[in-house]
Amino acid sequence: MRQHKLLNANEIDIILQRLAFQLIENYSDFSNTVLIGIQPRGVYLANRIEKILQKELGNKCPKFGKLDITFYRDDFRRGSKTLEANQTQIDFIVEDKNIIFIDDVLYTGRSIRSALTAIQSFGRPKTIELLTLIDRRFSRHLPIQPDYNGKQVDAINKERVVVKWKENDGEDAVEIIRLNDE
């Protein structure tokens, strides 16, 4: 197994600032906009974005939620492990809102497909956009692209892109791990 670091803490911080300001530029007034982190790993990124927006906008900061997609995934019974659910926390009405999904790595696009189905259980949003930290292009199974993206990565299928967060993994970093050939 080989690995190398793609982004360090400083680089991630600069990207997060840019993504947050892109949102501010696009929405200026967030009164009809909510941000939703996709469980499990998208929630860390959502929390970081929330922190920056809170600092910049104060009490005009949009509402944040968490969405679990486990029961909407299309690979139920296709792996050996039971898919374990996480918490969903959407304490606001999504009907007619602009929603921004937040996830750390966009790979096949299947998670986002599941999230698009899952959010319908809460109502009919006006629009849905996607913010990701890493976009693994050339790996998509579905026609899904990010609207706001941190960094594009060309990784092959044998490689894994891992986003680490200080609060969970001890440091902020993005790494590419090359799995051994079997």
Added chain:
Amino acid sequence: MSNLSVKHLLGIKFLTEADLHLIFETADHFKEVINRPIKKVPSLRDITIANLFFENSTRTKLSFELAEKRLSADVINFSAASSSVKKGETLQDTVNNILAMKVDMLIMRHPNPGAGVFLSKHINAAIINAGDGAHEHPTQALLDAYSIREKLKDVRGKKVVIVGDILHSRVALSNIFALQKLGAEVKVCGPLTLMPKHIESLGVKVETNLKAALEWCDVANMLRIQNERMEITYFPSTREYVQQFGLTSDLLAKLNKPITIMHPGPINRGVEVSSDVADSEHSIILNQVENGVAIRMAVIYLLASKIK
């Protein structure tokens, strides 16, 4: 710890403590799902479930059916009253005929204890026992323990008394297994004629004085007198039973602490619990019903994920 240790849910006896916690944690998520504007998830859209009820049931069947539909499974219903069982077909043949229609999972209630265990040795589909005679009713015990966990935060260390007809009750046996695995203390209370022999060997104490039992416990689970299962007379009259074992607000007022009141339903108001107790703030009877759907969704989801 993300898989159940079993392929079927035949009884609580066959589950581990980790299984129980996994079911509860999964049920937490489904409870959130069934409180959404749209209460349905697509997980089981490629699974077909047959509800086989060889014995009458209203609420358990409704609860299972709702759980299946909220998971997007296809559902077929079979009830013995209008079936080939009356024409002399064996259980195994009946079930094999249903499985030939490409059914993945069976929910079965049967009057004979061990019917589910027997079937699990002869067929391939996943089986959930929805009550087999006076043996077990695992999903009821799961939802009871889950409701205690919800109300009192934890089951461990809690004292639970099960009151009433223990002899004919599959709910009592499954509850004893579940509560003990989760670290609760269990007592049973009722007329000695309605106590199974050797019940103490399960590690439960027998109490014949309701007031003493209530003073001891945190939770009282009041069972129904199952007249339909009694071929002989076990106590002189219903009135006498009520005087000794009926839970009334007068009795509760004499205790030095509030206790949680449970009942698996259907209630005979004025027999095992008085009407005002059943409707009081300490009663979680309707919470049990709501939790029943979430628990059954969790069990079906976890067992279905093992179907290949």
